[in-house]
Amino acid sequence: MMNDIKEILIDKDQLAERVRELGEEISADYAGKEILMIGVLRGAVIFMADLARAISVPVALDFMAVSSYGASTSSSGVVRILKDLDEELDGRHVLIVEDIIDSGLTLNYLVENLKSRRPASVKLCTLLNKPSRRKAPVHVDYNGFTIPDYFVVGYGLDFAEKYRNLPFIGVLKPEAYGG
Numbered sequence: 001m002m003n004d005i006k007e008i009l010i011d012k013d014q015l016a017e018r019v020r021e022l023g024e025e026i027s028a029d030y031a032g033k034e035i036l037m038i039g040v041l042r043g044a045v046i047f048m049a050d051l052a053r054a055i056s057v058p059v060a061l062d063f064m065a066v067s068s069y070g071a072s073t074s075s076s077g078v079v080r081i082l083k084d085l086d087e088e089l090d091g092r093h094v095l096i097v098e099d100i101i102d103s104g105l106t107l108n109y110l111v112e113n114l115k116s117r118r119p120a121s122v123k124l125c126t127l128l129n130k131p132s133r134r135k136a137p138v139h140v141d142y143n144g145f146t147i148p149d150y151f152v153v154g155y156g157l158d159f160a161e162k163y164r165n166l167p168f169i170g171v172l173k174p175e176a177y178g179g
């Protein structure tokens with residue numbers, strides 16, 4: 001698996017340090033409140049597990065699974081909910097957790113969808129942000145790292161369901177795409 005990696009973009013220590021900082025910032029901002037973290041399956045799971053443990057205020061966890069369909073990689077912007085929340089949102093402080101915001105199509109839809117359920121607040125925390133790829137606007141409240149337009153894997157991010165368990169963020173060799 002390591003042989004497929006061209007370059008480590010963000011190593012294990014850098015990830016841990018940034019997660020610690022985000023946790024401190026979020027804990028301060030939500031002092032006296034309880035957070036409902038909503039993870040977007042499946043990529044966000046690894047980051048969410050670490051981030052939750054870096055937050056000192058009470059945290060509840062829930063998950064959504066969505067699918068943006070259209071022509072392969074170029075999404076149509078139509079997002080389908082495959083698994084909805086188990087929790088009610090009214091009066092809750094929602095923190096959406098994502099691994100990466102690329103075109104923004106997934107989150108642009110999701111934020112509006114969650115806001116319509118009358119939560120007390122909705123904020124978004126993403127580990128990675130590729131603003132150069134944006135097609136739909138997304139307001140990011142907490143941003144781990146802004147990265148260039150590389151296809152990255154590891155720490156939850158996959159290529160064809162592989163590499164999610166790598167403990168760092170890496171750039172794939174072109175050969176690993178099946179070329």
Ligand SMILES: O=P(O)(O)OC[C@H]1O[C@H](OP(=O)(O)OP(=O)(O)O)[C@H](O)[C@@H]1O
Nearest residue numbers: 041042043099100101102103104105106
């Ligand atoms: O900003 P966008 O262009 O919408 O892309 C970002 C989304 O795409 C990836 O998920 P994917 O749908 O590949 O599923 P996964 O989380 O299960 O890997 C990623 O985890 C984000 O959820």
Ligand code: HPA
Nearest residue numbers: 102150151152153157158
């Ligand atoms: O760079 C990426 N890597 C993995 N999954 C993704 N989904 C959107 N962008 C990416």
Ligand SMILES: [Mg+2]
Nearest residue numbers: 040041042043
């Ligand atoms: Mg995802």
